Amino acid sequence: MPTGVALRDVREQLFGAAERIVLHDGPNALTSRAVTAEAGCAKGVLHRHFADFDAFLAEFVLDRIARLAPEAEALREAAGTGTLADNLTSALTSLFESVAVAIVALITSRDGLRARLRETLPAGVPVLTEAAGMIAAYLTAERDLGRLDACADVDALAPALIGAAHLLFADRTAAPPEPEAVRRMVTTVLAGAVREP
Template structure:
């Protein structure tokens, strides 16, 4: 089997195993031994592909953060369709799914991981939240340009309120609080939606 294929498969198997451990046992339970045991491989496999465990975690977080780009793209494509509140509710629910929400405390828990993420990319120290913030800000900007929210809407403040509030609603919950998220979105965006210019029909 070609080396590149073997490496890619091993990495993905280890990432998937780490994800399962993280969801089941939380950040404290995520160790190199727990990952390799979950993956059903020798501990040396992980260290063959990564310099150390923090290097593994850095790549894991960046891989999962990159997966959020699909949800970010879907949110931007929804601009001008449906309602602003429904679009944002669906996006926040996807962006703060079980895996992203589990990764955020992992980043908070490990100083070295945050440092490596910052080195890896701008804003990487708060990966996941950075992706969610960028996605929501881009969407709100598009809606403002389309005239569906007020022209003077403060995109930065709206984004911080939506992402921060959304994260708090999903943290430490076993189920998706869709109704609560929709209420949050409706409240935060009410003023800028109501103040948008009325177009002639």
């Protein structure tokens, strides 16, 4: 690797490599040697920019969580359009077909990584907690527009939707669930809370 490459470029290169490994081979295949080999750089590059491998993984997870912001904004902007079931089916499918499911498995399998993430994210399961916040913000906007019952508990509905969706997508070895299965789950969780037009 040439010297003088900007840190951000190296980080992106290494994070991209980590994501590809997690998606294709699962979290157990993620090692510093695998990441640098996939990124096409010397092993020392990773350790030059991060204190240790768990520090690298923590930054990788935080970077991927930050990438949820545009999806969260798009979902909030969808409030008042289409149907709640369609909007949520699309958002949950997009979220769980991404690297999110693999990252959750990575977090739960590495004590050192969880400890590092607790320094920044003291509660919940990273990625899932932020995803629940994204869904809660959307449901709040829909409630404010009158499309969700005024008494609907969005702080209970959002994690219920995230948990149920995670179970649908959790088996990385099987084909992802059909959109209709995701939609059926969404309509079941929201049953009684959606106001008919």
